Amino acid sequence: MKRHFQVKPKIGVFSFTSCEGCQLQILNLEDEFMTLIDYIEFVNFREAISEKGEDYEIAFVEGSITRESEIAELKNIRERAKILIALGTCSHLGGINVLKNFHPQDSWLPSVYGRKDLFTDTIRTKRIKDVVPVDLVIPGCPIDKGEFLRFVQALLLRIKPVLPNYPVCVECRTKGNVCLVEEGKWCLGSVTRAGCGAICPTYRDSCSGCRGLVSEPNIESLCNILMEKGLTKEDVRDKFNIFNGLETINI
């Protein structure tokens, strides 16, 4: 096989507060893994390798920031990496971790431990971009592994990878799916950024917006449709909160 580059770019994969499923999606590239490691060098990828190299050029960062101590770690990664890529919804939008922000902070520890006098540096959930500049985003809960691969290909070719800026509905229609909203279910696909192949509606589950909003979402129209189906404005906001709790969405 002929390589297009003499030097393999060095990659670090880092994980903050998350389920680590986005890292796993990289390991789930079973067909491509052997080729992938032929083109890039993982120097730091704790779920997969023991090495802890610090000379990476590209950092993929999974997870949200939910502890004081994570802030310095993230800044350190930012200083070392030429390109920092937010990997997955937790990192991109705060994701599911933001749900705790809707509860008073002094209720967190008692709910889990039954007491609150325990040491913790837990803070309200932040997105990666709330702490350091982010160069690129691979959205999704979890990330689409094909999209990860396209990003790596683009980076190898020194091209800026681009995300679709049309809604999940477009992909859903292409798949020939019956519209979930027509069936009486809620769905955020009309305002959510495509790129997932409308996988949730295809498996007949509502899109809950894990990839974030398109750049000009028609929230009002979606809201009206869902209200016709019986949801209140609070219900709609509640659905957005599953993954988009930190985003400004005027409902």
Next chain:
Amino acid sequence: MSHDINIHHITRVEGHGNIVLNIREGRIEELRLEIVESPRFFEVMLIGRNIREAPHITSRICGICAISHTSASIKACEVVLGVNPPEDVVLLRKILMNAEALQSHILHIYLLVAPDLFGVESVIHLANSNPELVKRGLRLKKAANDISRVLVGRHVHPIGMTIGGFTRTPTRKDLDEVQRILEGAIPDMEETVKFFEEIRMPEFNRQAKYCSLQDKGEYALYDGLLYSKDAPPLMVQRYKEFISEGVVAYSTAKHVRSGDSPIMVGALARLNNNYANLSSQAKEAAERLGLSIPCTNPFMNNIAQVVESVHCIYDSLRLINLLGSNPPIPNPPLPPVIIGAGLPLLRSIATGRGGLPKIQPGEGVGVGVVEAPRGTLYHEYGVDDEGVILSANCIIPTAQNLLNIEKDIEAIVPMIIDLPKKDIERRLEMLVRAYDPCISCSTHFLEVKFVE
């Protein structure tokens, strides 16, 4: 002899963990398995949400055992809502549980443990030195993931699984494809067993209290009673009589015990408890691999994972056969999951659109328990009569193993104390890794001070 051993961020495990070991004059002065992964507070996140959202949210506790979390959550919800899933749905869920155990075990055995066996740093090195081995592991992992993909869209956060059944009921064609995938995986699985026949695990025995589900006539992953030797099996609703969670003195980590005893959960515990119910092919593999019951060597947990992987393949073929040649019966139509908010929807469920009984006040508690790849997983939700979650508790396998891992380290250190520090470190890390700790999901219970 004095050693301060600090293994910072044990690698090739899922999540962040440290071992702190301080040996002076040949004695252990200080020993801690620290979990430094961030707490997630899922129990808080769930409060105020509709119970029907719980599976979708709690799947996000762990990317590796997402199907187990979804299943435990669905089971707890079904108890609360009084839903009895049809037989076909249960069979399909069992196939999914097998697929997840297979994918998780193969990931662990090939990508995380195998490098230790060859004395190399990682799977990347192994890919250079033993490409065929790594390719075989990847093929098996892909097979397991493909089963989840066909049935529920993907493995990391399965889509189609829902209360009562599936949002998209798998078709007969899907099952044919799953059968092809399983049959195609048999030769690679056979090679895997052959490979591990040659591997000798370190000799180290320490009796533990093995805890797992146990089911009549079936190797329990999806359902069963809580079981440990010398005690009567318990219904899962009574899990608080089976295990207890407590805060330990040196950290704020919650640890799990049964009575006064640390417990071990996971593949080896299941094998010790339920060997008789393994498929014949898995029993044959166990014999070839020198795993005889009872087995008290925690390093053999890796071998137990190989045996279970064999079981998962053949058991899924059995389950497909049980599903018969007709397409699976779809779940009874449940009311559409339209609304998060409670009362109106729950009332509409209760008044019969989905034929569900009304929730009586005070009855709104549900416990769901499954065997995740790493051990017994508990979800418990309390809801009000509008279906809004008031309280939640999730007990994760790795949290249950932490005390036992510490006891193992205590027992093994005197045996290896004369080795160079680097070798002690490697052996301890290998011991911890044998448990396949899945730290990211266990740590919403754990909060530990950094000891630098």
